[in-house]
Amino acid sequence: MRVAVIGGGAAGQLAAIKAAENGHTVTIFEQNEKLGKKLFITGKGRCNLTNAADREGFFRHVVKNPRFLYSAYAHFDSAAIMQLVESAGVSLKVERGQRVFPASDHSSDILKALEKTVRSRGVDVRLRTRVSGILTNGGSVSGVQIGQTVEPFDAVILATGGLSYPSTGSTGDGFRFAEKLGHTIEPLTGSLVxxxxxxxxxxxxxxxxxxxxxxxxxxxxxxxxxxxxxxxxxxxxxxxxxxxxxxxxxxxxxxxxxxxxxxxxxxxxxxxxxxxxxxxxxxxxxxxxxxxxxxxxxxxxxxxxxxxxxxxxxxxxxxxxxxxxxxxxxxxxxxxxxxxxxRPVAEAIVTRGGVSVREVNPSTMESKKIGNLFFAGEILDTDAFTGGFNLQIAWSTGALAGSSIPTEVK
Ligand SMILES: Cc1cc2nc3c(=O)[nH]c(=O)nc-3n(C[C@H](O)[C@H](O)[C@H](O)COP(=O)(O)OP(=O)(O)OC[C@H]3O[C@@H](n4cnc5c(N)ncnc54)[C@H](O)[C@@H]3O)c2cc1C
Structure with a gap:
């Protein structure tokens, strides 16, 4: 299948890696000049990429809609992201409160590890490319719009993030696309603000x-x-x-x-x-x-x-x-x-609200309204406390969305 991943943040990159590992032809569209611009500033530049707590510990720290994440976390947990990053050559350390950081204290190491993995799986990365719409045909995804151009795709993973720190690229496009396709967007406010x-x-x-x-x-x-x-x-x-x-x-x-x-x-x-x-x-x-x-x-x-x-x-x-x-x-x-x-959502660490989880299949991250449309990361109406849990939500939902792309066009 030809898979478009819209957004090259934490969730989008994981989704692309998993979809490509399953044999799909994957393209990431990222409007910034580089992947993972928000990831770079996480954890005060150190990137608290996950939390080494056990499953119960993770769910105790998810504030909104934890049950929606049961399958995603079971599919790809904190050990899985740590292993992925370590196998790309980055040493990790666990600090107070089980917070996991790169041993170097540099978020750039996490960015490099992810990008290396994305490229090694043969993903086509299209930087400085802003998607302006998602096209459907007969209730299923058929392509994406970039300026005046339409590019055909069999599946789309929407991983455009929330509304916080918009200078990193999370400007809310994904909410507009999802709403246009009939999805409910729960009220958007800041959390961890x-x-x-x-x-x-x-x-x-x-x-x-x-x-x-x-x-x-x-x-x-x-x-x-x-x-x-x-x-x-x-x-x-x-x-x-x-x-x-x-x-x-x-x-x-x-x-x-x-x-x-x-x-x-x-x-x-x-x-x-x-x-x-x-x-x-x-x-x-x-x-x-x-x-x-x-x-x-x-x-x-x-x-x-x-x-x-x-x-x-x-x-x-x-x-x-x-x-x-x-x-x-x-x-x-x-x-x-x-x-x-x-303070305004732009100053929040995460966005509360977003695509209603009632309209997304928790076992696949697929839309219940549009065929072959998937969601991953902060665009979804789920969020957590600080401590690496929000990035874990992005990794888990991204990995599950990427792994759930069907092998045959519906
Ligand atoms: C200051 C700060 C510090 C943080 N620190 C931590 C931390 O240490 N640990 C933690 O767990 N969480 C942390 N978070 C939260 C965490 O960064 C987010 O929850 C996470 O990055 C969400 O990932 P995402 O992939 O869903 O969205 P994002 O990382 O925001 O990625 C979305 C991407 O989509 C792109 N995009 C959007 N629209 C389009 C379009 N139309 N076309 C093409 N591309 C598009 C954007 O440019 C962006 O790159 C922090 C957040 C902030 C603001």
Whole structure:
């Protein structure tokens, strides 16, 4: 069969490799000047290509539509992508949280390994070539449109990615093609995305990173949806960093009206914290609150915390009342931030929403509406937490789509 793969990202390249291994004549169409432009920037340039957790670990980290991925993951799991990359000559290492990276810490090694495998399977790679439409005949795929030209194909794998970081090429073409062919596109928003806050003091703390804090997120109905210990940071618009991105995945689409609570001293109980305050305040009774509590928190944050607790930082520490101490303990154990919204999808790590998985066969990735049309990667309405899981979704769905192309034209 003549197979067109639209999009040369993670999912498209895997799909092309598998389709070519099964004897098909495969062409990748990629609008960029090179393959895998987004892959290059993943993992801060190190490419966290997968996660070495077991099957349960993988599915625990898929946020939307995990069941849809059962067959795809069984077909091509984290061990499979690690083996593929290693057999192309790249050594890998496993870091904290089972995150897998190239030993060199260079995403370019993963890109080279993939491209080498793609080319060794005889795939025709057409760079700087933007597909503008998919043609059908009698309910099945018949070709692709490139500018004014129509090229005939027996099967098409749509792997155009989502809407995040559009400068990497994921500009949403695939959603438009799929919608035109009768597919439902679930609302597109960002997941793993920074959050904007009502509190203007976030801007004053911009650049400050908090390590070893516990972040708890409550949705707009007041229900706790997330709580974890880790790292976050303040920005000019609100908050970002690993904890915030993960929380956003559970608030996605409904972030405005949510509440974040930061436990700045998760290692201390309220009683222990109160005892520490008593000690510090008594030992520095003649100093101001700001001076007496120096060392408790980064200086800029201490001012914000004292304000939030209703304490004048310039007042004398020795005059602290029991009520003030109680307010301070409560603020340190639960500094409140009111979410006004998420940053735009263009700034998200992944896209939430996309081609409805109800209209795609989970055993093959084939469209239930159009014959010989397949989907792979972020274009599908499934996404995961950080840790290598989103790329694993791309590898698994790409491999399954590529392996599912029938040997005979339908
Ligand atoms: C900053 C950042 C860091 C990330 N880090 C990680 C990480 O470390 N680990 C992880 O698991 N995930 C990470 N992700 C998520 C991960 O990169 C994506 O989930 C994954 O790349 C999706 O793969 P894909 O092949 O579906 O889409 P993409 O990689 O976006 O590829 C789609 C390709 O299709 C091409 N295309 C689109 N339309 C057309 C058209 N009409 N014609 C021709 N070509 C077209 C695009 O140019 C693009 O190259 C990160 C994302 C971002 C933004």
């Amino acid at each position: 920074p959050l904007e806050m009502e509190e203007t003091w976030c801007a004053e703390l911009s650049g400050l990173t908090l390590k070893n804090v516990t972040l708890t997120a409550y949705n707009r109905k007041g229900k706790e949806v997330y709580s974890d210990l880790g790292e976050m940071l303040f920005t000019h618009f609100g908050v970002s960093g690993p904890l915030v991105l993960s929380a956003s995945a559970l608030l996605a689409g409904e972030a405005d009206g949510a509440l974040l609570s930061i436990d700045l001293k998760p290692g201390l109980s309220e009683e222990q914290l109160d005892a520490r305050l008593l000690r510090d305040l008594a030992a520095n009774a003649k100093k101001s609150f700001g001076g007496a509590l120096y060392g408790l928190l980064p200086q800029r944050l201490l001012g914000v915390v004292l304000d939030a607790a209703g304490i004048d930082g310039a007042a004398q520490a020795g005059n602290c009342t029991k009520a003030q101490r109680k307010a301070l303990v409560e603020t340190l154990k639960g500094l409140k931030l009111h979410v006004t919204g998420a």
